[in-house]
Amino acid sequence: MKINSLSPIGIFDSGIGGLIIAKEIKIQMPNEYFIYFGDTINMPYGDKSKNFIIDHSMKIVSFLYKKKCKALVIACNSIASNALDVIKEKFHKKILIFNVIDPVIKNNIFLSSKRIGIIATPATIRSNFYIEKIKKYYHHLDIIKISTSLLAPIIEKGDNIEKINNVIKYYLNFLQLKSIDRLLLACTHYLFFKQEIENFFHGKVHLIDIQKIVVQEIKKQLNKKKLLCIYPNYNKIPIFYTSSYIPSFFEKKVRTLFGKNVFIKTHSFNWI
DSSP, X not given: OOOOTTSOEEEEESSSTTHHHHHHHHHHOTTOOEEEEEOTTTOOOTTSOHHHHHHHHHHXXXXXXXXXXXXXXXXXXXXXXXXXXXXXXXXXXXXXXXXXXXXXXXXXXXXXXXXXXEEEOHHHHHHXXXXXXXXXXXXXXXXXXXXXTTHHHHHHHTOOHHHHHHHHXXXXXXXHHTTOSXXXXXXXXXXXXXXXXXXXXXXXXXXXXXXXXXXXXXXXXHHHTTXXXXXXXXXXXXXXXXXXXXXXXXXXXXXXXXXXXXXXXXXXXXXX
C-alpha cells in the first residue's frame, strides 16, 4: 500500500476522548487530513477485559489501515495499555504507530517531581502498564494511582457541570490528602475536565499537557519520515466515524471543536 505526505492520519478511541488529540493535531499540523474512529457502541473500554479491548481494537486498526492512513494514533490509554503490543506485532511494518503513553513518559516531565498521581480507567490501572513504564525511567517517584471508572461515561453522556464537579471531588479528595505535586490524566476523556481539575487543586498540582506532548512527537516522527504534510490540502475534509448511530453529544463535540465542514458517519463491525 503506497502512502505519502497527503495520506490521512488515523486516530481512534473508545469515544470522544481522542477528539482532544485530533484537535491538537489540527493546531500543530494544520495541513494534515485525518480520519477519526470512536467506538461509541462499546464505550467505555475502561471496564472491558483485555481480550475484548484487543479484539475490538484490531478491527478498528484494520479498518483505518484499509483507508490508507500513513500513521495510526491510539488516542486511548485503555487500548494503549492493553493492546499496544498486539497492534505493533501485526502492523508496525505497515504503518507508523503512535500512542498517548510513551511520548509523555519519555518527555522527562517527571524529573522534578517527587510524588505523582495517576487517574485512569479500571482497565488501564489493572494493566499496570503506566507503573512499569514510569518506574523504568523514574526510580525516585512515589506513585499514587486511582481507578476512576465514572469519569469517562460522564463526559460521553454530557452531564451537567455540577455533577462533573461532584464526581471529580469524590475521586480527587484522596489525592489531595496524599500531597501529590503532579497529576497525570491517564485517559484522554479526562482532558475535557482539565480546567475543573485544576480548579479543584487551586493551582497547587501541575497537570500535564498530554495532547501537546503526544502531538509534538507525532509531528517530529512524520517530519523525520518525510511524511509531514507541508502544503494546505483544501479538498480533504476530516471524517469522523462512530460504530453506532451518531450520538448527539459526539456530533456536538465534533462540530464545536472542528466546525461544520466535517463528515460524520457510522461504520458497524461484525463484533462476534
